[in-house]
Amino acid sequence: MTDTVGRGVNPTDNDVLIAVMGLTGSGKSTFINLATQSPNKLQVGHSIQSCTDAVECADTFDLDGRRIVLFDTPGFDDTNKSETEILRIIAFELEKQYRRGQTLHGIIYVHRISDLRVGGLAKTNFGIFRELCGESSLRNVVIMTNMWSRLSTEMEGRRRVAELASLDDFFKPAMAKGAVMMHHTKDTVDSAHAVIGHILKNHPIALDIQKEIVDQHKDINQTGAGMALDKKLAQLAHRYELRLKAQFEAAEQARHERDEETMKEQLEEAERVRQLLEKLEEEKRNQARQYQLLQEQFADSEAEREREQAIHEAEEGSHPEARAAEARLRQEAETAERRRAQEKADLEERTRNMHMAISSPSHSARDRNDRDSGKIKYRSIISGETYTLYNKKHELFATLERDNKYLRMKGYEKDARKQWVFESDDGNNWSIKSVQTEQYICVTSQGTLRADTTLFPTLWRLSKISRMRYGFRISSNNWDEYDGRVISVRQLSSRYVQEGARINLYDKVGGDEEIWIIETP
Incomplete structure (x- = not known):
């Protein structure tokens, strides 16, 4: 995940890697800034707009003799990017770490205790989060309640905690599989470190999405998280279709009643809904291909890094064929760069034509089966x-x-x-x-x-x-x-x-x- 922000952090096998996840505005960035006490603060949002639209790596800090690496992630309700983009961003960063032999010691899932009720958005997104982790790695998950200062009394918070832990369609199933609930009741460094300290005893575990993509060679749409998101998007598409139908019916009714102004308004709204539906379907179609492009770019960058290392070794070495090896490797690098440029151009062309259905065999007189x-x-x-x-x-x-x-x-x-x-x-x-x-x-x-x-x-x-x-x-x-x-x-x-x-x-x-x-x- 370190490639995203480029703060120069290269995790080692001895580091404790922790991802912080949750809905937009739940306080993820604020919690990380408090825990790290670094002058290089992550950007914190104070409005409904999301500030985190990529996986960001905070400056490291020491706790109980261990170096801690915290990663801030965008929420699936991000205001700047679609849910398919967010899944692609998070999954790809997790894949890169896994391919490099590094897995998370834990995940902190941040939830606002100040929310008056748990809506469908929170439940659906936590369901995607569970699929991303997988049942076996839930024991390394800490569900952390946050923003206790917004409550009138601590007793009110305790009541809400009991309610959260009892909901069969929210936190309860995850807790039954080993996830623990902790409470960041005070906005202090000690409170933040107490949550992180719980994770120090964990053994790193690969998440399901890492094993599905790397070990089982699934594309992102076939992972548990991908299918959970696809189900959510299918439900959203169905609602769009119902709204579109209702708008057309209302416009037709207004036409019969010769209400031109209402008919125009209904048709404009119908067009807006149609565009939303079209955009949603396009995102679903393009998800796997866009993720594959990220994988190809990563593979090329890793190959480039290995070539540069080989060139450096050739320059440093005293072998009589060092110069020839250097020239050969540089030529390979130039060839790879030209190939990447061509693949990028090909991808752009394919993406433009992605909406076109694959044609079935021609049934003309020339091509018809006989x-x-x-x-x-x-x-x-x-x-x-x-x-x-x-x-x-x-x-x-x-x-x-x-x-x-x-x-x-x-x-x-x-x-x-x-x-x-x-x-x-x-x-x-x-x-x-x-x-x-x-x-x-x-x-x-x-x-x-x-x-x-x-x-x-x-x-x-x-x-x-x-x-x-x-x-x-x-x-x-x-x-x-x-x-x-x-x-x-x-x-x-x-x-x-x-x-x-x-x-x-x-x-x-x-x-x-x-x-x-x-x-x-």
């Missing part, structure tokens, strides 16, 4: 025949993991490439079956790809790449939630070349990751 000797065909793919799935960008073949559950990329010898049988009854919808296991490529309820023995396999659309003889995109066809998403290789680093990169569904179009060369072995 029947030839009783066999269903689509542009060189024949039902019942065996083919290989070769990824154009990564130049590897699709296969199954050793447990025959998930799809991965591997390199194979020529005689081992017989992999998949394409079957169709009408030439429009195709099933894809493994030759070795006779299992079909299916979409799970979480949207991941899995090999399964089933009577009702997922059906797929084949979209021909006009400039390639055997190039296709393969998109899902019979899962409403995932309809139109393409089979894609999201990322493939040098480490994955050995392990096999996970293949998944992804709602993008235009990149080489989802172009498959389907050929007869």
